Amino acid sequence: MQVKYIFYLTFGVLLFLAVSACAQMETGLDKDSLKRKLSVMHADSDKVQTLIRLGQQYETNTPDSALYYYEAAGKLSEGIHYLQGTLRYIANYTAVLNVQGKFKESLQLxxxxxGIARKGHLQRQLMKALxxxxxxxxxxxxxxxxxxxxxxxxxxxxxxGTLQERSITYGNLCSLYRNLKQPQSALRYARLALAFGEKNRDDYTVAMACINLANCLKDMGKVREAIIDIERAGRLGLKLNDDNIQETALINLGDAYLSLKEPAKYVPAYNAALPLARKISDVSGECFALHxxxxxxFFKKEYLQAERLLNTSMAFARQHDQKEAWSRMLLLMSDVQIALGRPEASEDYRGRYDSVTNVLLNASLLKNIQELEARYGAEKKRRQLLQKDLQLARKQRWLVISLAGLAVLGLVFLLVYRRQETLRVKAMLTGEQQERRRISQEMHDDMGSGLTRLLFLTRSLIAGHEAAPKISDAVNGLIRQMNEVIWMMNNERDTLESLVAYLRAACAELLDASGIAMIFTVPDKMPDVILAQEVRRNMYLAVKEAVHNACKHSGANTITIAIITDKELxxxxxxxxxxxxxAGAALGNGLGNMQQRMENIGGNLEIVSEAGTLLRFSVPLSI
Known part of the structure; x- marks a missing residue:
């Protein structure tokens, strides 16, 4: 008899804030040192932080003690009206409640x-609470x-968000997609989570990301590949002396060998995971280990023993609202009843299993996750919707498309003419002849060639309708070029913040079209400085050309763009x-152009080719 078994452990959602808290532990102080420090402290915010740090020391292996110190921190924060302390208490306290299955209390907190974070305008705390x-x-x-x-x-x-917080959030999204049986989307988020964790060099988040990635690979039938990531997570759990990670790795290892039908390996894994789950009061892990x-x-044909264990395990799973584990237990109990010669009882358990499964996977839930994907990144999605509208419009008659193309052509000519007239008048009034010549040259090079191509395509449209889709691409490219010139000329966009935002949007569009992942980092706080127009222009064009070259020549799957502001940008x-x-690239790949742009603004270009290629553009902020 074949038993189907699908295991979904949402480890990626485990302890979002507890992970952040672990990274903030005060090094050099053990439990006894922190207790001695507490005994001589005044009732102030420092004492709140020390209570929380002490709770973190207990959280991994003695959760009840952690709750005691977190609760003490919460009471003290309330007494001295310390909002940040109250929020840290809630974040750490509810992380332990989640592991213990006390979800109702955790949700209320x-x-x-x-509400507290919104009222106090505390954005980071609001992000974590959400x-x-x-x-x-x-x-x-x-x-x-x-x-x-x-x-x-x-x-x-x-x-x-920090690198760690992004890694954990993507891990949560991976788990959400797995729950909704969308493996490709889950795999994409799992790999992003691992990339952020490795970049941050954080063993804890790397371990969690490995578990998520392994689960995705198992979902897709790549079990042997999954075992490699699970074993890596287990090694990190041992290194960190973290029972949570070790327990989760063991359960997932058992699941992997179960799918390979190797009971000699999966039974020891589950047996080893069970006491760890009970030690840390992880009801979810305990349910899956019991199953x-x-x-x-069952596979040892110990049917009566399996029936007794399942009866108590199903009651435990229902008590703690563990629907996923409960549904697996129902399916297994159905097979046990068949083995015991009770077909009617087996049919009853199978019906209950189908009912629970339908609750877990109803169509409205799938619709919700599609809504998440559709609404996330609002600007990007609006562009996609616009493109869909354009695709529908292209289904109209070819004559209408031709007329629309001619209308767009006339409108673009009008916009170019008006822009050139404005620039001409400005040059005459201010005497900036050099600026006028530069803008005129860019208008000629970029828009002139684009308009010529658009005119050619419009003419060819009359003879061959296949050219119609190319009109939209040409117009869109021309509009993007025109928008860049307009942005460079706009004095209201001469701040450092505007440059960073425009760079981020342009690079995201380039990399998204090339199927390359982007990691874009900015300082927590950027200086409020005004950049000269030449600095904005040359820095933007140089960085954009570097990203374009990387997309075209590097063969990379991830590009990291980092903004650093100190005495220089x-x-x-x-x-x-x-x-x-x-040596061979000195005259190729536009490196000469980028070098010249940096020299024009008194900046510098550094190039390093190790484990990929690094281009660093810098210019003094005083410019």
């Missing part, structure tokens, strides 16, 4: 944290609510591709 609330809903399979809170949190994660142990009994573009031969 996290919703309270959202994600922690989504985590609780995701734990309890309320995906509609989880989607809602992730949608609210994602813009904050993108703008102010694995029962399954081992530095923009680095690094890919993980094949690298370049610096």
């Amino acid at each position: 996290n919703l309270r944290a959202i 994600i922690n609330t989504a985590v609780v809903y995701q734990y309890t399979e309320h995906y509609r609510e989880a989607v809602n809170y992730y949608l609210q949190a994602l813009p904050l994660v993108d703008s102010i 694995g142990v029962a399954l081992g009994m 530095a923009v680095s573009v690094q890919d993980n591709g094949r690298g370049i031969d610096l």
Whole structure:
């Protein structure tokens, strides 16, 4: 008899804030040192932070003690009206509650944290509270609510989130897609989570990302590949002495060998995971470990023992609202009943399994996750919707398309003419003859060639309708070029913040079209400075050309763009591709153009070719 078994452990949603907290532990102080420090401290914000740090020391292996110190920190914060302390108490306290399966209490506290953070205008704390609330809903399979809170949190994660927070958030999204049986989307987010974790050199988030990636690979039938990532996570758990990671790795290892039908390997894994799950009060892990142990009994034909264990395990899973594990236990109990010669009982358990599964995978949930994907990154999605509208418009009669193309052509000519007239008058009034010649040359080079191509395509449209789709591409490219020139000329866009925002949007569009992942980092706070027009123009064009060259020549799958502001403005573009031969590339790939642009503004270009290619453009902020 073949037993189908699908295992989904949402480890990526585990302890979003606890991970952040672990990274903030005060090094050099153990439990006894922190307790001695507490005994002589005044009742102030420092004592709150020390109580939380002490709780973190206990959280991994003695969660009840952690709750005691977190609760003490919360009471003290309330007494001295310390909002940040109250929010840190809630974040750490609810992380432990989630592991213990006390989701109702955790949800109430996290919703309270959202209200406190919004009232106090605390953006980072609001981001974390929104994600922690989504985590609780995701734990309890309320995906509609989880989607809602992730949608609210994602813009904050993108703008102010650290590498660690981005890694964990993408891990949560990976788990959400896995719950909804969308493996390709889950795999994409798992790889992004691992990339951010490795870039941050954080063993904890790397371990979690490995678990998520392994689960995605198992979903796609790549079990042997998954085992490599699971074993890596287990080694990191041992290195960190973290029971959570070790327990999760063991359960996933058992699941992998189960799918390969190797009971000699999966039964020991489940048996080893069970005491760890009970030690840290992880009800979700305990449920899946119990199911694995029962399954081992089934394959050993110990049917009565399996039935007894499943009866208690199913009650435990229902008590703690673990629908996923409960559904697997129901399916296994159905097979046990057949083995015991009870077909009617087997049919009853199978019907209950089907009912629970339908609740977990109803169509409305799939619709919700599609809504998340559609609404995330609002500007990008608006462009995609516009493109869909254009595709529908192209289905109209070819004569209408030709007329529309001619109308667009006339409009573009009018815009170019008016822009050139404005620039001509400005040059005459201000005497900036050199600026006028430069803009006229760019108008001629960029827009002139684009208009010529558009005119050619319009003429060919009359003879061959296949050229119609190319009109839109030509017009869109021309409009983008014109928008760049307009942005460079706009004095209202001469701030450093405007340059960074425009760079980010342009690079994202280039890399998205090339199928290359982008990591874009900015300082937590940028100086409020005004950049000369020449600095903005040359820095933007140089960076854009570097990204374009990397897309075209590097063979990379990830490009990292980092903004650094100190006494100078530095923009680095690094890919993980094949690298370049610096000696042979001296006159190629536009390096000469980029070097000249930096020299024109008193800046510098550095090139390093190790593990890919790094181009660093820098210019003094005083310019």
